[in-house]
Amino acid sequence: MYKADIKVMDCTVRDGGLMNKWQFSDDFVRGVYKGCVEAGVDYMEIGYKSSESAFSRDEVGPWKFCDDKDLRRVVGDNDTKLKLSAMADIGRIAPEDIPPANESLIDMMRVACYCHQVDKAIWLAEHCMDKGYEVTINLMAVSKVNESDLDEALATLAKSRVPIIYVVDSFGSLYCESIEKLVKKYAAALPGKELGIHAHNNMQLAMSNTVTSLINGVTMLDATLLGMGRGAGNCPIEILIAFLKNPKYRLLPLLEAIQTQVKPWQEKIDWGYHIPYLITGALNEHPRSAMQWMDSEKKDDFVAFMKEMHDYELLE
Template sequence: MFRPQIKVLDCTVRDGGLINNWQFSDDFVRKVFLALARSGVDYMEIGYKSSEKYFSRKDNGAWKFCTEEDLKRIIGDTGAKMKLSAMADIGRIDQEDIPLKKDSVLDMIRVACYVKEVDKGIRLAHQCIDKGYEATINLMAVSKVLERDLDEALDDLSKSQVETVYIVDSFGAMYSEQIHFLAKKYREALPGKELGIHAHNNQQLAFANTIEAIIAGANRIDATLYGMGRGAGNCPLELLLSFLKNPKFDIRPIFEVIQDLFIPLKTEVEWGYHIPYMITGVLNEHPRSGMKAMAEKNLPDLRKFYEGLLDDEPLE
């Protein structure tokens, strides 16, 4: 699959930080940054842009906030051409927390919002655009949304200045047919805008669903190193780059940083496919119950865990 319009965004530090409250060392983040830059990845999403009025640095690492001071410690004088992104959640950041683009090393702000608050998402994205940034809208948990509500949100987005809109399979619940259906719907509703995909791996379909979105026209593609991310994790970057067959990508720095950092890290913090995450994905539920189960010293009785989420009488 070679399509030069495709742009790859790695969100390892941002999404992976949901596992350890973004407590990554500067050395870790810098090595990830350099490996991604050398590999030819288009964007690195280095963390969240959040307000310290709502979150504490005592509980969260630097990549929950992505201040210019934090960012410049990593970028330094590397001269890397890769673009930098941060994600902003509605209600967790104030306008004054985002400087003008001319005063920032960030290139893009991705606004994450639910369909019911798309108006607020568009407002924040427009504020970022007015400040000089690229901006996207990531519509979360669309597997739970009624079609008429999604249609209304897409209609609002079609009238906005936002140039890229992401399908987000927040619960890892969707199959290729649903991805294809949504991609077609988004494309028809959003003429002239780019389509993106962010897939979670609860049913081990993140890579397959990402491929399906690419086939259906998505050009903005999310992935993470070694699939790192909250719960079941995300589409693995190393699989995606191998699939794309674009000569601008060099997978060798990716293998090196995975071997040096991520294989050892996986012995300390857990992510990836596990039965509790599979169950939440199959049932189209938020992974929080699976995360709670995985945090216990011993796994729960999986049948009872499943039946508890079904909220039904046990089968005989």
């Protein structure tokens, strides 16, 4: 599906880092970066921008902070067409810890927030805009938000200067029909703004939900190498690029990055489609309980997990 205005963002390091506390080697990040550059990918989300006061470097790797010295060690001056992105979580980054864009290798700051944090997200995003960054706001966990609250959040976003708003299927619980409805709602409520999609793969629908979004006018598409990401992971970028058939993208460099960098991690961390993630997705629940189950000796006892989650649902 060729569309000239499509932009693809690789989130492998940022989202995949949720599975290993961003403790990737420089060679790994450099390999992903090289693959994205050679593949013609538009953006690479190389991690989070967080304050040192919010996290300890003894527990998390450098890609939780994205300090310029770490970025330059891996990508040099990034003298390429690839733009670098970092994600900022509300409450985990102090505005003064974000340098002016002309002093940073980061091109885009993506502010992640929940509906009740929209005002704070707008303030931070516009603060980043004033410092020279491209910005987005990624509205998380909308599958848990009632319609009136979502409408109110979108109305507030519509009044902001923020140019790009993301539909985020945080729990991998949405079907194509729901994604289509949400995208149309966002488009109607946010005239003149660009839309993005970030899909999780709990029910093996991340790719189809991304395509549904694309068909309905979304132009910023998130994906990761081999679907690497939190829990069930994300839309696999290699499948997305193969589908797009856009001459500006190349598949082979992504396959090389998967083979040399990402695939070996499957022996160390367990992301991707697994039954516990399906269960939390089907129940529209955060995958944290499934992630804990997958880290236990009971990870293959799907029946016990389903019964435990069913009892949890009855208590709700």
